[in-house]
Amino acid sequence: MVIQxxxxxxxxxxxxxxxxxxxxxxxxxxTGARIVARGTELRIEGTEEEVMLAQxxxxxxxxxxxxxxxxxxxxxxxxxxxxxxxxxTFIKEKLSDVVCxxxxxxxxxxxxxxxxxxVDAIRNNDLVFGIGPAGTGKTYLAVAMAVVAFKNKExxxxxxxxxxVEAGEKLGFLPGDLQEKVDPYLRPLYDAMYDIIGVDSxxxxxxxxxxxxxxxxxxxxxxxxxxxxxxxxxxxTTPEQMKMFLTRMGFGSKMVVTGDIxxxxxxxxxxxxxxxxxxxLRDVKGVEFVYLTEKDVVRHELVQRVIKAYExxxxxxxxxxxx
Numbered sequence: 527m528v529i530q531x532x533x534x535x536x537x538x539x540x541x542x543x544x545x546x547x548x549x550x551x552x553x554x555x556x557t558g559a560r561i562v563a564r565g566t567e568l569r570i571e572g573t574e575e576e577v578m579l580a581q582x583x584x585x586x587x588x589x590x591x592x593x594x595x596x597x598x599x600x601x602x603x604x605x606x607x608x609x610x611x612x613x614x615t616f617i618k619e620k621l622s623d624v625v626c627x628x629x630x631x632x633x634x635x636x637x638x639x640x641x642x643x644x645v646d647a648i649r650n651n652d653l654v655f656g657i658g659p660a661g662t663g664k665t666y667l668a669v670a671m672a673v674v675a676f677k678n679k680e681x682x683x684x685x686x687x688x689x690x691v692e693a694g695e696k697l698g699f700l701p702g703d704l705q706e707k708v709d710p711y712l713r714p715l716y717d718a719m720y721d722i723i724g725v726d727s728x729x730x731x732x733x734x735x736x737x738x739x740x741x742x743x744x745x746x747x748x749x750x751x752x753x754x755x756x757x758x759x760x761x762x763t764t765p766e767q768m769k770m771f772l773t774r775m776g777f778g779s780k781m782v783v784t785g786d787i788x789x790x791x792x793x794x795x796x797x798x799x800x801x802x803x804x805x806x807l808r809d810v811k812g813v814e815f816v817y818l819t820e821k822d823v824v825r826h827e828l829v830q831r832v833i834k835a836y837e838x839x840x841x842x843x844x845x846x847x848x849x
Contacts, residue, residue: 527572527574528569528571529569529581530570532567534566534592535566536565538566538591539566539568542587548599549602550563552602552603553580553583553584554580556603557572557576557579557580557583557606558573558576559571559576559580560572561580561584570584579609586605586608586609604637608639623635623636623642623645625645625667625671626670626673626674628722630724634667634670637663638821638824639821640662640816640817640821640822641662641663641667641822643816644663644664644816645671648667648780648782651812651813652775652781652812653781653813654781655783655784655785655814655815656668656784657785657786657787657816657817657818658817658819658822659786659818659819659823660786660833661823661829661833662822662824663822663824664758664784664785665714665715665718666721668782668784669715670718672686672754672756672782673723680780681780682736682752682753683738683754684731684736684756685737685740685754686715686740687712687744687756688711688741688742688758688759689743689759689760690742712739712740712741714758716728742757742763742767745770745771746770748774749774750776751778752778752779753779753780755774755781756782757771757782757783759786760783760784760785761785761787761790761791762798764792764796764798764799765797765799766799768803772803783803788833788836788837820834
């Protein structure tokens with residue numbers, strides 16, 4: 527079977543094929559079809575199934591190119607996976623959904639189905655758990671949604687927190703005042719805010735109390751009204767800490783809890799508060815759990831392969847997980 531597609535410009539052809547035709551080669555390898563460019567005309571050859579699959583992938587990637595979105599191996603592989611699953615229209619639909627715009631004018635968009643489900647869950651629920659491996663955008667997207675809520679005056683402040691598990695009782699031996707002692711454990715939250723709103727805006731918001739970044743222990747005894755609260759690295763909480771945190775929610779507030787249950791730093795005899803909450807709250811109305819996977823990883827392509835390798839190893843060799 528052979529089909530021909532007309533492309534608007536040679537620039538789009540170049541973007542589709544990539545350097546030394548590496549993009550086209552990947553599509554051919556994954557679909558079985560052959561892709562040939564003659565000027566601005568594409569010719570796709572192969573069996574009917576191969577050609578139809580390759581056509582879906584090419585059309586989706588051309589949409590991304592027309593939107594001036596970067597094309598790399600990860601985005602190509604994801605487009606192929608979506609086409610194989612019959613979800614290829616998602617690429618067109620999600621591109622119109624801008625989560626927020628950074629201080630540099632960069633649009634933050636969902637890049638995977640899992641990320642879209644996560645963002646929609648945050649929009650529609652007051653308490654959301656985002657659970658998944660590193661690189662899936664759990665923290666970054668939560669911070670982006672917090673910034674949007676603040677700018678829309680849906681909340682009066684943003685509170686970012688995470689357990690400083692690694693510090694333990696050694697905190698007092700670290701140099702500096704209390705804030706300087708805990709800042710290294712909160713750095714990923716600072717980095718996300720810096721990238722989205724800029725350092726100057728972040729510092730001004732901190733000064734007027736519109737943003738608070740603090741260890742989880744600081745949440746005890748408080749009631750947090752009109753706030754967007756993010757608990758990061760929640761896999762390192764105990765069940766008691768998790769319950770303490772969740773019961774801090776006040777009127778007009780929204781909570782997002784993120785964590786990776788494959789990276790628990792608690793002592794082996796301790797139960798993860800995140801895993802415990804997933805069992806206790808799974809049927810509670812108004813609480814949404816979103817599970818991201820290696821398919822939602824948007825970092826270097828090797829990260830996906832590393833995650834898969836560890837999952838396979840742990841499944842075959844590791845003892846029973848925490849319960």
